[in-house]
Amino acid sequence: MLWMMDFTPQLRHDSDIPLYRQIFLHISAQIRSGELPSGERLPATRELAGLLGLNRATISAAYEMLETEGLIAGHVGRGSFVTGTGARSPAAGLNWSSLLDRPDPAAGRDTLPRQTISFATSRPSRDLFPLDEFRATCAAVLERADLADILQLGSPGGYEPLRRYLLDDARRQGLAGPNDDVLITNGCQQALDLIGRVLLSPGDTVAVEDPIYPGLKNLLADLGAQLAGIPVSAEGLEVPALARILQRERPRLLVVTPNFQNPTGATLPLAARHALLDAARAARVPVVENDPYVDLRYEGQSIAPLKALDRGDGTVLLRSFSKISFPGLRVGWVVGPKPLVDRLRQAKEAADLHSDQLSQAVLLEFAESGRLAAHLARMLEAGRDRLHATLAGCRDLLPPGARWTTPEGGMNLWLRLPEPLDAAALLGRAQKEGVSFLPARYFAVSRQDPGGLRLSFAGLSPPEIRAGLSILARIVAAELGAALRDDEPVPAMV
């Protein structure tokens, strides 16, 4: 096992390639080159973990990949042995792992925990879907005179009646001027992806809120972008920090969710919006206003969107039907300056020709018939109850020292457990006792917030929220008691 001598120096803890994969790549290269011949025994996972100072699960993951590749075989009680060079037969030609072996942008991607009472998913409750009204909407679409056009190949810009409806609506709201245009996308996620594809090159920096929702982190990582995180307080993104980052890191793009930000629920006040626009304009950095939650304001006054406040043309606005109607229908839209929208339309055509037209027609009918407004009124009522149940539960049940944001809308709030508790360390016990949530590390860009977690309340009824928070509060109180009794200092991070 001399080969381990030169092994340790190869591991790079700062790499984008996760450690298990680095180990897999190293060993598989040694096997394929013949340095590790067939029949050679690999060290036990426990042994190698000890030698490398790593978690045993990391080594196991690497060995599993080697086994999947046909490079090693495990024999219970005897260890793992090199079995060959991975070619299953002369005919089994391709080594997909090596073809795919650029740094895996998604390898660090987190998967969601399983749920019981789940505060983990930021989506509307399926119990609120107005199924009969959806059926009536579809029935109306099926009687449309242009049904065959809906079913025929469409335009990359979107189903024209919907596109025109959204553009007119944006104009009425002061969100679109004569130099703006609308492009329909598969939700905000695709809009962000297309914007990244036309504006970013690998290595470019993008300024984002920190914490931020994982879908945006993954997307930007896939595009090879670097993230510069701007701290978010209960009042939204901190503009002075943004100004420093704009100056220091020269990002190519700023992505901001001004209303009911995911994960914090924070909303940017009007003065901060003006200051943000001034800073971005001074730095000549375009602003992507990701605004899927705008219509989910349960209380308080609406604040003008950046797109309306921007006296220049530096803002592009993203909106979506998915948070206010049916997320399974993937329809969002971009309102932005024509030169940008033109290019996005080309990128959209290359990416998937155009968005699904049946859903576009259904959502247009849902909106034009007034059913969307009626549904939204019911969603607002339910959302208000759920938000209040969450805030009341936090207030009534959590031990002193816990802090949380108090959003006026959206689907999420941010809870910070009393020090020295670590939300990720608590999660296992919470799941065993029937509650789940996403701890801060799923959302972190560069700032660690070990006590932080996201509570997504929109998918749960008030009694479920109360019950879930009771369980969580009990665990928090118990762990807090144990931690404070404990003489050993508790590590700030796990």
Added chain:
Amino acid sequence: MLWMMDFTPQLRHDSDIPLYRQIFLHISAQIRSGELPSGERLPATRELAGLLGLNRATISAAYEMLETEGLIAGHVGRGSFVTGTGARSPAAGLNWSSLLDRPDPAAGRDTLPRQTISFATSRPSRDLFPLDEFRATCAAVLERADLADILQLGSPGGYEPLRRYLLDDARRQGLAGPNDDVLITNGCQQALDLIGRVLLSPGDTVAVEDPIYPGLKNLLADLGAQLAGIPVSAEGLEVPALARILQRERPRLLVVTPNFQNPTGATLPLAARHALLDAARAARVPVVENDPYVDLRYEGQSIAPLKALDRGDGTVLLRSFSKISFPGLRVGWVVGPKPLVDRLRQAKEAADLHSDQLSQAVLLEFAESGRLAAHLARMLEAGRDRLHATLAGCRDLLPPGARWTTPEGGMNLWLRLPEPLDAAALLGRAQKEGVSFLPARYFAVSRQDPGGLRLSFAGLSPPEIRAGLSILARIVAAELGAALRDDEPVPAMV
């Protein structure tokens, strides 16, 4: 107008940036830098075209862009004048053109000509859409017990009942083994895009058929890939040429449409399929089998797909509902080796979370209810009539010297006009007389085929086809007569 002195050397005819855009960029830089001051008169388009040896339309396009940007203004009869530096107001901060000013991958993209009797679009006829059966299908979906799940946020792999249906179907047909998996995409276009995103880095070479459909050219150009074109004959891609390219250009990927290739209509015979797989395997190059037309075989025997013939795991198969049902519903799927499909699923999630679930559920119901099979039978009957009308029209009407492929299915055939005719040069007259088509240059990778054009027949009735071909044949005969009478040699390219 001294500035023109240093203008010519800047133009690069071999650049990815089209000439009109190079001219635009050059002049706009001179205006913004102040070298060309406000009030300066630009040369007339005719004059500049003559000086630069370019087409006048190229100059006009550049001037139009300058005018759109607010940099120049045209006065009829007096010419174009520099009006400013393009900043509309102090508040109008961003210069989107310069932010977007990486070589525009789509700038060279061709737009489709307008239509009367249009042989230009490769899509099914809307007259054939079975609207009542579509309505009945939707009605059945709306009664499904899992309707709320369809409307809720879904999985990146696809709507699970459809995904399982397609996987089971692929297994039954010998297209999926135990190491294969299925991912649902927004049609084949998105499947190609996702494959490019996970397997290609900018500068990688992709081997494709030459001619190839523009959607694939655009997509690969957007990803920064280089294309290596493999000649296509009436018998499909030429495998000896492929073998040479695999050896010489070391492409990272081969994309092939073995059935009724777009634009040629050519189908790859069985022996060539085996030879292609051998060559790709030897070169360890993955094969993307783009197969949206497979079910549109109007006559002759089906040939086994590459995915079924591949004894290794080097092939990934792309199929779609869009050519056989309703293209406005964007649903296709990938059948491929698990490691690849896993990564594609991650890329899909980053790109747009998942495909629209309403359309997935509708197409599953359309297939499971037997309505798809019934519709396909009618499409095959109509397609056969249309193909025969096209072949008969070519045979009966075109002058001697014309050559065309004789596909057994699909939507397109390739027509080569008698020498020395140029299809692109003919198009203007054809459009004036009420017929349109796409000339070879829309499809060319590197081989020029000036006499070539695509006839897309699937969207036209047999009488329309006959009428359109009559007009075309008359024009061809007239132009041919003129060309042969003419002493001047006709340029091979326009």
